[in-house]
Amino acid sequence: MTSHQALAAPAQAPLVAGWRNGFAALGPAFFTELRPTPLPAPHWVGASDDVAALLGLPEGWQQRDDALQSFTGNALPPGSRPLASVYSGHQFGVWAGQLGDGRAILLGEVETPAHGGQELQLKGCGRTPYSRMGDGRAVLRSSIREFLCSEAMHALGIPTTRALCVTGSPAPVAREEIETAAVVTRVAPSFIRFGHFEHFAARGQQAELRRLADYVIDRYYPECRDGANPCAALLRAVSERTAALMARWQAVGFCHGVMNTDNMSILGLTIDYGPFQFLDAFDPGHICNHSDAQGRYAFDRQPGVAWWNLLCLAQAMLPLIGEVETARAALSTYEGVFAAEFLRRMRAKLGLQQPREGDGALVDALLRLLAAGRVDYTIFWRRLSHAVAAGDFEPVRDLFADRAAFDAWLLSYEELLALEDQALVADLMLNTNPGFVLRNHLGEQAIRAAKLGDFSELQTLQKLLARPFDEHPGHEAHAGFPPEWASTISISCSS
Structure with a gap:
């Protein structure tokens, strides 16, 4: 048989099918279109089969080079439309002005078989117009933590963004020391934050503010259209979702560490895993973020901080809602929802x-x-x-x-x-009280091994955290007391 008579290789199934770009349709005031910055010699660090199934990825996707390149930012999946969104926000209680996706690029949205539209975002894929003084990169250490915790929180039944995979690269990244680069592929119905609303309100861009609110209502809160004031109904719905999320955090002993308004999801999801921690010894005043000198985001302050952030959101939405009293009324159920949900969860923990x-x-x-x-x-x-x-x-x-x-x-x-x-x-x-949570020392052990090219501990943790209520014989040490050195682990905003 001559070469021209050889059978052609069968075409590969699309890595990701059915792209759509709902956020991009909001218009150029909301984002900057740009491509990720490539990384050299990428390799797989970890991947979630559960998220791959959610997205409907083809069998064997992780063996494909186009998957490795696409989820590192070295190539674009056909149909994607990469962009970085702009937002503003309050950081540590102080107005920070314009912020935005400084190291994350949204590839677009795909329609999933069972969970509707899901956005895919690459975190750590290079500078954007919103990087300010940053390098736009994420390091292996923080990427492993986010990957593991996203999936651990989901397994605990706590609303969260998800993580499809982590890829690594030998490219150097300067933090407290020289580390190596990594990219996390994050997945969520939307990455819109309180800070998106604050951005347009602060700039007096009421047309864009209303367009954003209409988009969020129509896509994610259609029930809010039924009343006389849809934007007030949206504020109430976001407030109640946030209250329920805080109750779940407090019940499981989760500290977020950096609850700035730009890190608060409009869908009531846990988002932006940085200096987080699950409590070891129970200390209501525990501060997990070593950048938080004043303890603003201490464990027992989280419900109050969420309330303060909702007040910021209400202020931003006031031009759409109308009367101050209407906005106040929309927030009035927060405390009751939090208290009832927290007590309900604590009852379950007690049986x-x-x-x-x-x-x-x-x-x-x-x-x-x-x-x-x-x-x-x-x-x-x-x-x-x-x-x-x-x-x-x-x-x-x-x-x-x-x-x-x-x-x-x-x-x-x-x-x-x-x-x-x-x-x-x-x-x-x-089935309520987990035996396995992502304690800092467990994550640290997986990170230390991964830095040496050994991902076995990461994979072990993945399996344990995916079924946190099971016993897992042979892994009692992963459910045991933290070693003394665990208290010396420093987690900061650069993590």
């Missing part, structure tokens, strides 16, 4: 299925005990779940220096517990 009058006092007393003893938060709840299942509370008592105080609380707890359906209590608790 209490039916609301009763003493539940709130029981929870408050327990949190005071945990704080006084600096008890490990995740281990306490998992041990309590096992103790209820086995009828043996001794392993839980061992966590408290003041056993008498715990025993007094336990008597009150057992009285309420006795009123519940005992066949359901243990299962409820074991």
Whole structure:
């Protein structure tokens, strides 16, 4: 057979099919179109099969060079329209003016088989007009943390952006030290933030402000069209989603670390994983971000900060809403939604299925005990779940220096517990209180290995965090107390 008679190789299925560009349709005031800046010698670091399935990627996608190049920013998937969006915001409580996607580029939106439109964004793919003094890059360390935590939060049932993959490159990036570059492919229905609204309000661009609000309502909150004031209804809906998100964070012991208004999702998602942390010892005033000298974003302040950020959003939306009192009314349900959702989640952690009058006092007393003893938060709840299942509370008592105080609380707890359906209590608790969360030292161990080209610990963590309520025999160390050196890990805004 001559060369011209040889059979042609079968065409590859499109890596990503069905691109559309809803955000781009808002117009040039909202973004700058530009291509990612390529990185040399890219390689795979990690990938999520679950997110690949969500997006409908073809089988074997990770073996394809076009996938590696596309998700590093070295090539563009056909049909994508890369852009960096502009927004403004308050950072650490101070108006920062214009910000924007300084190291992230939105490729576009794809229609998924079961979850509607999903935007794909490359984080760490080079400078944009909004990079200010930054280099537009992300480092391997922070990219692994974001990848793992995005997927861990999803497995915990907490609304979040997702992460399809991380790619790495030997390209040097200067932070506190010289590190190597990486890119995270992030996925969400939308990456619109409170800061997008603040940007156009601050500039007096009311036509663009209204276009943005209409887009968000029509795409993500269509039920808000039913009332007399759709923008007030939108503000209320965002407020209530945010309140529920804060309740979920507080219940699981998650610290975000940098809750600027430009890091707040209009969809009530956990977004922009930087100096985050899951609590080790329970300390309500814990500050996980070493850049946060004043403790503005301490763990127990998160619900109040979210409220303050919503006030900023309300101020930005006021030209669309009309009366100040209407905006205030739209925010009036925040506190009640947060309190009810938090108590509901804490009841579930305690195995209490039916609301009763003493539940709130029981929870408050327990949190005071945990704080006084600096008890490990995740281990306490998992041990309590096992103790209820086995009828043996001794392993839980061992966590408290003041056993008498715990025993007094336990008597009150057992009285309420006795009123519940005992066949359901243990299962409820074991499916509510995770054994595995992304503690800082676990992430650090995976990062140290990855820097040496060993991704096995990252893959182990992925599997454990994808099923955080399972027992995972043989991995007890991953669910154990943090080592002493864990307290020396410094996580900052540059992370």
